[in-house]
Amino acid sequence: MDYRVLLYYKYVTIDDPETFAAEHLEFCKENNLKGRILVSTEGINGTLSGTKEDTDQYIAHMRADERFKDITFKIDEAEGHAFKKMHVRPRHEIVALDLENDIDPRETTGKYLSPSEFREALEDDDTIVIDARNDYEFDLGHFRGAVRPNITRFRDLPDWIKENKEVFMDKKIVTYCTGGIRCEKFSGFLLKEGFEDVAQLEGGIATYGKDPETKGELWDGKMYVFDERISVDVNQVEKTVIGKEWFDGTPCERYINCSNPECNKQILVSEENEHRYLGACCKECAEHERNRYVAKHNISDEEKEKRLENFKETVQQ
Structure with missing residues (x-):
């Protein structure tokens, strides 16, 4: 595999997250990287993808900065980019817990x-x-x-x-x-x-x-x-499937977003049932006028009505 996915974070003071984010985004784009990075005064939280050469360049760039010299990168091999675009965004927190009195892990953590x-x-x-x-x-x-x-x-x-x-x-x-x-x-x-x-x-x-x-x-x-x-995958010793299909409860590890853009709920669904139920989590979402599955597959009104009948036969798990 020629690509890698990097996962990393560091709680460290970044005085000007807005400027840092803008400069960091420029560097990432110049090095053909794609991903999502959050920056705040409390630190950085990112995951991005790129070729081995480009991710090596990114790691070297980060560790050359005194603030990130000891940052740990978790690295996965990949067949291609794991993201479509590159975003670096300034935020209030790098992980949103929204506490009235925020926690600084550099002072208090397990x-x-x-x-x-x-x-x-x-x-x-x-x-x-x-x-x-x-x-x-x-x-x-x-x-x-x-x-x-x-x-x-x-x-x-x-x-x-x-x-x-x-x-x-x-x-x-x-x-x-x-x-x-x-x-x-x-x-x-x-x-x-x-x-x-x-x-x-x-x-x-x-x-x-x-x-x-x-x-x-x-x-x-x-x-x-x-x-x-x-x-x-995580377990290298034994393989188990514990996810349950949304409609019939059979073993399933295939996540999709509900085809109703106003719902977007993540559900475990087989390809067969995604087709059967128009990519939706329920009849109301399947009926939605902006159903993405219907639009993507150019499904006629007649065919849509036919598949909506399938909801009469199912009991959601």
Whole structure:
């Protein structure tokens, strides 16, 4: 494979995010890179794709900056670009937790666990392992025995914790996310909420899956990624499918966005059922006048009505 995907972040002071973002975007475009990078006064959070040569140039450029000299890049091989465009955007936070009193992970964060230490925590009956990702990420793949917060956005996690505080307060808590950035803040939030024994998987799932000792063991399903690949494998030892098809509940790892542009819900759907239900999550969305699946495939009104009849025969899982 000639391309690579880089995933990285660093909590570090960037005094002028707007200027940094503009200059960084120019550099990325000059080096044929594509991806999404967020910049704020608290640091940088990015994922991008490019050829091996171009990504090597980017890594060297970053590490030449004193602020990023020790930044860690998680690297995947890829067959081509994982993004269509290049965006570098200034933001209030590099990961949105939207707390009234923000957490600075450089001051307050949970202790770091290596992949081997994290695997021990997974096998410890006295430890609660909380997935810090969104529900649709969890449903595609997660660590065995992990707790699934019922959230669709990271910023909803603090409220979920407060609602369930009594269940977890006296427990040993370990948390994980894709690359580690969300857990840096989330574990700090837990400590500020009064939880005493809080740890996090250093480097996230992405690091755990490549660790030569753990080899991704005790992970079921696939890891959701925020690029055109949608998902990647983690467990090198055994392959399991835990995702369930939206309409019939059969094993499925194929995510699509609901064809109603006003819904856009991510659902696991087989190619057959995407065709059968017009790429929509429900009859109301399938009927929408701007249904993207209908437009893309030039489906006639007669054919649309015929497929809408299929919703009478299904019970959503």
